[in-house]
Amino acid sequence: MEKIDCTGVILAGGCNRRFPGRNKAFQRVGANTMLARIHSLFSRVFKEVILVVNDPALFLDIDALVVTDIDPSQCALAGLHAGLFHAGFDWSYVTACDVPFVNEKVIRYLFAQRCSGKQIIIPRSWEGLEPLSALYHKSCLPRIETNLEKKVFMIKKFYKPERVKQISPQTLESLDPELRFKFNVNTPADLETARGMVQVLNTGHGREQREYV
Helix, strand or coil, X not given: CCCEEEEEEEEECCCCCCCCCCCHHHCEECCEEHHHHHHHHHHHHEEEEEEEECCHHHHCCCCCEEEECCCCCCCHHHHHHHHHHHCCCCEEEEEECCCCCCCXXXXXHHHHCCCXXXXXXXXXXXXXXXXXXXXXXXXXXXXXXXXXXXXXXXXXXXXXHHHEEEECHHHHHHHCCCCHHHCCCCCXXXXXXXHHHHHHHHCCCCHHHHHHC
């Protein structure tokens, strides 16, 4: 399939508070690190890949535009801001480096849902909105900057409901039946869970196995 006119943004500048002394991006899930898994898929899907980091020297071997936060808040919203600011395309799909099961079908579906008047195309799982597995338009930047100035750091706080298109969990399950695309690794226990998920997938066959290993 052709690459899409969209930037893939990977946020890898988190503080790793629940992973003391370890950088989550470089933890292995299956044969590759979480970052390598995401970067490999993004390089296949998007015409541009941006990596938002704290220490660029750690990522010199990654074939991507490596940038740092512009705002000093050290939060996911600041990473989103940097990614959108530097993006060469109007739309960006944004995820974090600790989401090892990004899904090409989900990404391409979200991109196909762009429409007039909407600035955010976002999955809604059974637990709620998934802001770090979503598509954002560059025109979100002014509201993000306003919230950063006000120190309102929760990503969903800058959303205007009328500018948001939600994708239902039923639709998402038709693309990714177990909704693995949103699983994120916050703790060492989550990392072991992700590694177990890969082992289960390795017992499968065909396309699903190739996508996730």
